[in-house]
Amino acid sequence: MTLVDDLVAIASVPAPTFAEEARIAWLEARLAELPGRRRRDAAGNLIWEWGEGRPRVLLAAHVDTVFPADTELRFERDGSDLVGPGVGDNAAAVAVAIDVVGDLLREALGGPGAVAFTVGEEGLGNLCGATAACAELRPEAFIALEGHMLDRVYVDSVGSLRARITVTAPGGHSWEDRGAPSAIHEIFRLAAGLLELGTEAAPVNVGTVAGGRSVNTIADRAELVVERRAIDQAELDAFAAALEALAPSPGCEVEVELLGRRPGGSLDRDSELYRIATEAHAGLGLAPEPGAASTDANAACALGVPALCLGVSRGSGMHSLGERIDLDTLPTGVAQLRAVLSRLLGATDTPTTAAPAGGR
Numbered sequence: 001m002t003l004v005d006d007l008v009a010i011a012s013v014p015a016p017t018f019a020e021e022a023r024i025a026w027l028e029a030r031l032a033e034l035p036g037r038r039r040r041d042a043a044g045n046l047i048w049e050w051g052e053g054r055p056r057v058l059l060a061a062h063v064d065t066v067f068p069a070d071t072e073l074r075f076e077r078d079g080s081d082l083v084g085p086g087v088g089d090n091a092a093a094v095a096v097a098i099d100v101v102g103d104l105l106r107e108a109l110g111g112p113g114a115v116a117f118t119v120g121e122e123g124l125g126n127l128c129g130a131t132a133a134c135a136e137l138r139p140e141a142f143i144a145l146e147g148h149m150l151d152r153v154y155v156d157s158v159g160s161l162r163a164r165i166t167v168t169a170p171g172g173h174s175w176e177d178r179g180a181p182s183a184i185h186e187i188f189r190l191a192a193g194l195l196e197l198g199t200e201a202a203p204v205n206v207g208t209v210a211g212g213r214s215v216n217t218i219a220d221r222a223e224l225v226v227e228r229r230a231i232d233q234a235e236l237d238a239f240a241a242a243l244e245a246l247a248p249s250p251g252c253e254v255e256v257e258l259l260g261r262r263p264g265g266s267l268d269r270d271s272e273l274y275r276i277a278t279e280a281h282a283g284l285g286l287a288p289e290p291g292a293a294s295t296d297a298n299a300a301c302a303l304g305v306p307a308l309c310l311g312v313s314r315g316s317g318m319h320s321l322g323e324r325i326d327l328d329t330l331p332t333g334v335a336q337l338r339a340v341l342s343r344l345l346g347a348t349d350t351p352t353t354a355a356p357a358g359g360r
C-alpha cells in the first residue's frame with residue numbers, strides 16, 4: 001500500500017465527529033499488518049503502542065472530519081494536487097503517521113512510544129479523544145499531526161471558550177408597555193460588556209444573535225453565541241469568570257450555556273521537544289517562525305505535557321468540499337516527522353532525505 005493509496009482509502013471512510021467508528025475499524029485492520037500493539041481505549045481512540053513503560057512520545061492524528069456522514073466522498077487529481085473533502089484534514093496526517101511509524105517499527109527504533117488515532121477533535125468534540133489518551137498514557141512529549149500546516153512548527157496552542165447566552169424578559173407592546181424590560185436591549189448591554197474584555201491577543205467574538213418578534217414588540221427573548229480565543233489560559237479563565245458573573249437588569253433573566261472549551265498554552269522554548277522539532281523543521285528549509293493553532297496539542301498542554309503540532313503537507317480549502325493538498329509536499333512532511341520521532345525515541349538519527357519543498 002503506498003502512502004497516497006492509504007490516504008485516499010482513509011478519506012473514503014466517513015468519520016464525522018462522534019461517529020468515527022467505521023474509520024477506526026478500517027485503521028484497526030490496516031495496522032494488523034504492522035508491528036506494535038493495537039487496542040481501543042474507553043474514549044474510542046485507536047492506540048498503537050510499542051516498547052515498555054512511559055511513552056517518550058505520544059503522536060496524535062485525529063480521525064474525525066467536519067463532514068456529515070452523507071457527504072459524497074469523491075477524490076480527484078489535479079496536477080500534483082489531490083482534491084476532495086478531508087484529504088488534508090486529516091487523512092494525510094493519519095496516512096503519514098502509519099507510514100513513518102510503520103517504517104520506524106520495522107527498523108526496531110529505540111524507546112517506548114505510542115500513536116493515538118483520536119476521536120472528537122473537530123467541532124464540539126472538545127478534544128475528548130486526545131484528552132483521554134494523554135491522561136491515560138502520560139507521555140513525556142506530545143505531537144499532534146495535522147494534514148496541512150507544513151510550513152510552521154505550532155508551538156502555541158490557541159484555546160477557546162464558547163457559550164450561548166439567553167435572555168428572557170416580560171416583553172410587550174412597544175408603546176402600551178413602554179419602559180418594560182426588553183430581552184434584546186438587555187442582550188446588547190451584556191454583549192457590549194463582554195466585547196470590552198477582548199484584546200488583540202485574546203479577542204472576543206459574538207458570532208450569532210437572534211431574538212425578538214416584530215418591530216413593534218418589546219422582545220421577550222434573545223440569544224447570542226460568543227467565543228473568546230487566547231493562547232494564555234488565564235485570559236480564558238477570566239472570560240469564564242465574566243460569563244459566570246453576568247448580572248441581568250431587573251425584570252430580565254439570563255442563562256449561560258457552555259458550548260465548548262479548549263484549553264490554551266505554550267510549549268516551553270527551552271524544552272527538548274521545541275529544540276528537536278524546530279531544528280528538524282529548519283533542516284528541511286521550512287520557515288523558522290513558530291506558529292499558533294488549535295489542535296489536539298491543546299489537550300496535552302492542559303495536562304502539563306510538552307506539546308506541539310506538526311503538519312505533513314501544503315494545501316488549501318480546509319473544512320470545504322474542495323479541499324486540496326499538494327502531494328509533492330508530502331515527502332517533506334514524512335521526512336520531518338521521521339526526523340523528530342527518531343530523535344525523541346533515541347533511535348539512530350537518520351539524515352532526512354527529502355528535498356526541501358520549495359517556496360510557499
Ligand SMILES: [Zn+2]
Pocket residue numbers: 062089090121146147
Ligand atoms: Zn485537523
